[in-house]
Amino acid sequence: MTVVQSHGWLDGLQEAVWLVDESTLLILRANAAAERLAGAPVAAMVGTSVLGLASTPQDVAFWGEPAQVVADGIHSHTSLLRADGSLVPVNRQVSRVPNGPDGGTIFMVTMLDRSIQAATERELETLLSELRATLDSAADGMLVCNLHGQVRAFNQRLAQLWGIPRELLLERDDAAVYAHMAAQVQDAAAYTDRMAAIAREPMQESTDILTLKSGVVLELRSVPQFSQGRPVGRVYSYRDITRQTEIQASLRLAARVFESSLDAIFIADSQHRVLRMNPGCERLVGPSAKSFEGCMASSLFGGGTDIAFMEQVLEGWARDGFWEGELWLPRDSGAYCAVQLSWVALRDDEGRLVQSIGFMRDLTLQHAAQKRIEELAYSDVLTGLPNRLLLSQRVDTAIQGARQSDTGFAILFLDLDRFKIINDSLGHPFGDRVLQLVAERLQACLRQTDMLCRLGGDEFVIYLHGGDAVVAESVARRILDDMLKPFMLDGMGFSIQCSIGMALYPQDGTTLDELIKQADTAMYRVKERGRGSYGFYQPQMNANLLSRMQMEHAMRQALGQDRMAVHYQPQVNMATGRITGAEALIRWTDPEFGAVSPGQFIPLAEESGYIVTLGAWVMEQAVREAAQWMHSGMPIVISVNVSALEFRQPDFVDRITRLLAVHQLPPTLLELELTETILLQDALEMEQRLRVLAGLGIGLAIDDFGTGYSSLAYLKKLPISKLKIDQSFVRGLPDDDGDRAIVSAIISMGRALHIEVVAEGVETETQQAVLLQMQCDHYQGFLCAPGLPAPEFRAMLGKPLPLKAQGRRDGLQI
Structure with missing residues (x-):
């Protein structure tokens, strides 16, 4: 009896079975499970070609070479075309079996419905796809490894952060991947050692900060991966915290600036109450500066400023968001100091006032410097005497008064004799101190209404208020007598003579420049006669001065x-x-x-x-x-x-x-x-x-x-x-x-x-x-x-x- 003839055993099988003629591919027998799976009676299928079950051109081609069918069909996934035209996913197995002593061989085609399995696989694939999409959309770079360090999964962000070629990851060459990552870190050896230490502790979580050679700063978090309560691997996440690090550094810098700034800085809330003051405020105000915290910022300046002016400042601040200017700040000592205030509003994205910050700079030294500059503009640096500018103003006033009252005054030009020898012999510092002593002695010879001016070097000019020739001669004699008295400096006693030339207003000149020129000419004439004396200007002296200049040339x-x-x-x-x-x-x-x-x-x-x-x-x-x-x-x-x-x-x-x-x-x-x-x-x-x-x-x-x-x-x-x-x-x-x-x-x-x-x-x-x-x-x-x-x-x-x-x-x- 052939296999086909003894078909009773087929109906006992749960799998759908078709017996197919090897040469004609006609269905010889089918069991009840095949009837249920194909949705067609066995009688309707017997005698038909097995190609009727094929759902795709690939399945038709599958049956084209009977010798290859057995080799290709041992196990395969395909779809069965049901009688109603629907497709059923199946596991198909084709084997060649003998059909009795003289029946030759036939194909036994076995199919198992895998609809549920296929649905499950589709769901799993969908889940995996969603997981992959989720992983790739993560902001952090992710790397999943087993306990042996073999890469099991990664995302695109990992490749971006580390600059890892995707092909390198797909090649599963884990050693090459790890070597590439280590090469990107500033301290590769330390990174390699740290990763090895993490791997040795499969149950521990860790957090580390890495700095790449590119300047990127990464936060590395490592957590163990468990399956059924046992560690099976490790998940590494790499987060780019470069910007965060920069912000933190900026905040630390701002804090240091706030604390160490020489300027006084206060921070106020949206209601203008002082929240915080830096140490500069205490240096500026005194120990009581901290007591202003919680008070209105305007109270810092209340006592030293006009109330109406303070209101204008606050109105300008509210209108423009900032105010700059000078205010008076009370100090613990009871005094007030001028400060340069720069008060800036800090607003949120909607423009709402959040806080304000004020910078106060002490202007005490600046005001003192300005005062000193004004003094220097009118005085000689070395002696403190008035300079030519101040003398010019004084003489201009005297000239206006003299014109109205028909009075005059005198100008004396004084030069120290052989002072150059002192400078050359004892040095300029010594000479400067001598000039200071001379200035004091000359000043003592004058009245409060007179003015002593240093032009430069060892040259002095004296304005004698209301002085005529008699007064000028009297003052000149007094100066010469006083200059004969010994000077003492650094234990050294010495005497200095001077020569004095005198000019009178208005007969010798009507401007300061003219009077100084004529007095200077008279002084040179005195030096020519032997020094240590005085003389009035005479018109012919200009000729002598010209002769002197010609001789030098x-x-x-x-x-x-x-x-x-x-x-x-x-x-x-x-x-x-x-x-x-x-x-x-x-x-x-x-x-x-x-x-x-x-x-x-x-x-x-x-x-x-x-x-x-x-x-x-x-x-x-x-x-x-x-x-x-x-x-x-x-x-x-x-x-x-x-x-x-x-x-x-x-x-x-x-x-x-x-x-x-x-x-x-x-x-x-x-x-x-x-x-x-x-x-x-x-x-x-x-x-x-x-x-x-x-x-x-x-x-x-x-x-x-x-x-x-x-x-x-x-x-x-x-x-x-x-x-x-x-x-x-x-x-x-x-x-x-x-x-x-x-x-x-x-x-x-x-x-x-x-x-x-x-x-x-x-x-x-x-x-x-x-x-x-x-x-x-x-x-x-x-x-x-x-x-x-x-x-x-x-x-x-x-x-x-x-x-x-x-x-x-x-x-x-x-």
Whole structure:
């Protein structure tokens, strides 16, 4: 019996079964379950093609190759076309079975209704799709891993935050994913260690902050994933908190600014009640500042401001949302201080007032500075005296009054004599303090109705209210007498003379500028006459001032036009009667002024600073000619005068060194003549400079010794090699007992200190004899020769001196 014939067993099966002819694909038998599933009687299906059950072209094609059917149809999902045309999802299985001893083989097609399963799968797929959509719509990056760290799920936000290529995630190359993430973190090693530590604690939750190299800040939260009460994995969420972090940083900064601001800051609510005040309020108001919290903000300013004005401030604030201006703030001390208030409203998105913030800046220092600026505009910084601007206003008022009352006044122009020497010798700070002392003394000589003004430097102008020539002369005498009294500063006593020029309104000028100009001219005339006096302006004085200006201009042109020359006055050794040295003296012959005395142009050069140029030129000429004489077999020491300003030049020593090297002159053949004032300059700097020069072998002589600020201390301390007695003392020999005593004392002091002494201005044999008797070492003067041009001096070196000039010869005293 064949399988088809023995079909009773088929009806006992729950699955729907069809027996199909392998070659014709005709249905041979079907069971009751097939009848129910197909919705057609078995009798109607038997003899029909199995293709009638096919629901799709793919199913039709499935039956096209019987040999392949068994291979493809072992298990498959498909749909069954029911008799009513509906489709039923089924699990289909096709197998080849024998159909009896001689029946060949047939297909046994088994189908199981999977409608419920398909519906469940669809619901599950829908759920998974919704979960995926939910996961992808999350603002945080999500990563789900099992306990072994294998990636089970992720969302798009994760890829965005970390810049992970989606393909890398889909490839399931977990190691590559983790390596990519670690590479984005600023501290990759710390991140890797932390992730490993989290993985070792499957039951623990954690929160960490990560900073990526891009600057993005992430909050990492990790929670365990459970199934049936047991941990099966871990869910990581990554939230971008960069903006939040920035806001928090800004808030912290704002808090620090609020607490540490030098300005006083208060915060008020929408009703203008003070909510909070920073420490600056306490610094500004005092300890009671905190008591204003809870009070109306306007109460901060109540007592020190006009009520109506305060109302205007509040109205402006309510209208514009801010107000800026100055208000008065009461302090705990009872005083009021001016403050700059900036009061700003803070509103919400709907424009409603939420809070307001006020910034108060103390204007005390600003007001003081403004007051000081106003003072400086009308006063001299150094002395505090009125300046020219204030004097101008005072004189303008006086001129208006004088025109109405037919009265006058006087202007005095005062200049300190030789004040430049103090500045050059003792330094500008010392000179400034001297000017302050002078200002005090001058002020004491004036009336309250007068005005003392400092123009600048050592120049002062005095306005004498209602002063005529008699009053002006009286005040000038009083000033000169007071200035003769010694000044004391830093333990040093000294006197300062001044020269005063006077001009009268209206005869000498009708404006302040004119009067100052005329008084200045009169003052210069006083200086020309000998300083330390006073004089009235006279019209012809302008011509003298013009001449002085012309002389200064001509002096500056003289060097370039070969109108200056260096002459040499011999210095004679009194023991041997031989010329051992010479002093270099500058001479100027001008086509307009003729032979100009050094006493005229040297002071001009010192006042203008041109003395540095002249001194450098004389030094160059003297060294060059001394070198020529030495190379000709007539070595002689050349003495060159150095002014205080020239000596203070930073490159002075280097310039001397270069000159000696260029002209190959031994330093021992150069001597520098310095005034006593140079030695009173900055002690340490001057001592170092002098020792450098002496160390080179250059001689150092003190010129006009005894006429300046003499001090025995520097003679002992400094490397001085010669003292030169000023001719004013020599001129009185032998008759003037005072001069004789001074000269004798200087020579004795020099011998005691092993310093050679040179007497200047020796003109007579009698003077020479007295000096010889006193054992003076050298002399110079007209007795031997005046200053000679270089050729004449060189010729003199080759000849013996006249007996009268030799002083001592063959052991005999003249």
